[in-house]
Amino acid sequence: MKRALLIAAVLFLTAAPAAAQEPPPTPDRPLPDAAQEARAQALFDDIRCVVCQHEAIADSPAGLAADVRALVREQIAAGRSDEQVRDDLVRRYGDFVLFTPPLRGGTWLLWFGSLAALLAAGAGLWFASRRRPAAVEPLSAAEEADLARILADQAVRPDPDAKPSDD
Template identity: 45%
Template sequence: MAIRSNPLRRTAGLVLAVALGFASVAPALAVRPDEILPDAAMEKRAREISAELRCMVCQNQSIDDSDAPLARDLRILVRDRLKSGDTDEQVKDFLVDRYGQFVLLKPRFEWETAILWIGPFAVLALGAVGVFAAARRRRAAPAGEAVALSAEEKAKLDRILADEA
């Protein structure tokens, strides 16, 4: 028995493979050869810092992945600061002073950013408390069980039934 290959499936697989290949290469093309430092260790530091900095144009990419002109300027600025002897933290501090915490893809834990770090856990905790409270209420009064009437409620019900008859 011969197995036939579906041409549509083969074509779709090929297109997907090519698309993934281009997607994996695209970030590497953002840093241009004229930006790369001759010192491999310093270039590695520059890449690590650039991967932590947000492109102010793209906003969801690091400057290392972005090919926007501002991202290029920031990559060059990072490399210039490293060449002048700044530490990694000094470079980041310089950029935070200039652009604010928003330039960091992972903002530091400070008073201005506390809600970013604590907020998700607080929402999760409130949700858990809500689920727990709802579960307790369900267990406390299960549906379908008869609840005895008080003497006052029974008398009121008897009056209503007598009026309807």
């Protein structure tokens, strides 16, 4: 009895990950009008998959991308313009859904953040190069004599393992 329960538990645990996977998306049904399908395909390349986050919905195998493709096709078939379709997707998913988000207050950092960081780094380097080095006082006669004595005593290398190439 215990052996049968153990075998059943092992079989359940090995089959559970396969059952938990997302089902494959339904195949895309293109629009009957070729011009509308061309508009839809063009929009697919501009819309980011919110699951994959680095692919357009045209290339994404995710189920949500298939749903968004179907939604875009429905809206185009209903006569909505490309801008209206984009606005609806932004309303649903935010500016992130577009590969080129609109220029407004919330997206200034996306558009100009890297340029601002580059300019700040350049200004910092420029100011650092403009700083004057600290003035160094010349050695006194006593300090120069001490230095000459130390250099003269250096005839024997302090490190027995050192080679002339280490200088």
